[in-house]
Amino acid sequence: MEIYLIRHTSVDVPEGICYGQTDVPLKDTFEKEAALVKQKLRDIPFDAVYTSPLSRCTRLADYCGYSDAVRDGRLKEISFGAWEMLSYPQIMKCDPHIGKWVADFLNVPATDGESVADLNVRVVSFLDEIRTKDYRRVAVFTHGGILAGAQVYVGLIQPEEAFKSPEPFGGIVRISF
Numbered sequence: 001m002e003i004y005l006i007r008h009t010s011v012d013v014p015e016g017i018c019y020g021q022t023d024v025p026l027k028d029t030f031e032k033e034a035a036l037v038k039q040k041l042r043d044i045p046f047d048a049v050y051t052s053p054l055s056r057c058t059r060l061a062d063y064c065g066y067s068d069a070v071r072d073g074r075l076k077e078i079s080f081g082a083w084e085m086l087s088y089p090q091i092m093k094c095d096p097h098i099g100k101w102v103a104d105f106l107n108v109p110a111t112d113g114e115s116v117a118d119l120n121v122r123v124v125s126f127l128d129e130i131r132t133k134d135y136r137r138v139a140v141f142t143h144g145g146i147l148a149g150a151q152v153y154v155g156l157i158q159p160e161e162a163f164k165s166p167e168p169f170g171g172i173v174r175i176s177f
Contacts, residue, residue: 001131002176003138004044005147006064008056009033010169016087020080020113023054033170034063040172044137050126051141052076061141069141074122077143081113106159116145116159123149131177147173 010027013019027033041064049066051057052075061069083091091098101108109115123146130138140146148162154175167173 001135001138002174003127003130003140003150004041004046005140005142005150005173005175006037006041006060007142007144007147007167007169007171008060009037011056014087018080018083018086018088018091018110020078020084021054021076022084024056026056026059030059031063034060037170037172038064041139044139046137046139047135048133049139049141050075052143052146054143057141057143066139066141069139072126074126075140075142075146078116078119078145079113080110082111083113116149116162119145120149120152120159123153127153147171150175
């Protein structure tokens with residue numbers, strides 16, 4: 001089985017803002033970026049298509065011709081909880097918990113949010129379920145955190161390296177079982 005994990009296009013959010021599961025808008029370059037993604041996928045037949053329910057993913061799935069993609073909440077980005085839509089300097093000022101998170105973000109959740117380990121539980125749950133299906137190729141429109149978690153799942157990268165070089169917006173990662 002091959003799974004094509006497709007990251008949404010560029011978001012219209014200032015650099016350094018923790019937007020996580022907030023349903024943020026896309027940049028006005030959406031059509032140009034989405035056309036490139038659609039071109040890369042055009043000759044690949046998929047047995048199933050899934051998407052995060054957040055609009056930055058459903059909009060790309062729709063543009064690529066998959067308006068009937070199955071929406072799955074496990075494919076949402078990591079939740080930054082109380083930190084959503086705040087900059088790191090703002091978080092450093094108002095939440096003393098940030099120090100614990102910075103020291104061990106793999107295991108310590110954001111205030112009222114998730115840790116990377118929590119995110120990976122969702123990734124594993126989704127991928128383990130997909131593996132039970134009789135699919136040859138699956139497309140998944142999702143987020144950078146999910147792409148990283150899936151690569152950890154199949155052993156392409158180590159957990160502590162998962163967020164050092166995130167897949168670019170509109171990027172595609174192929175994993176196989």
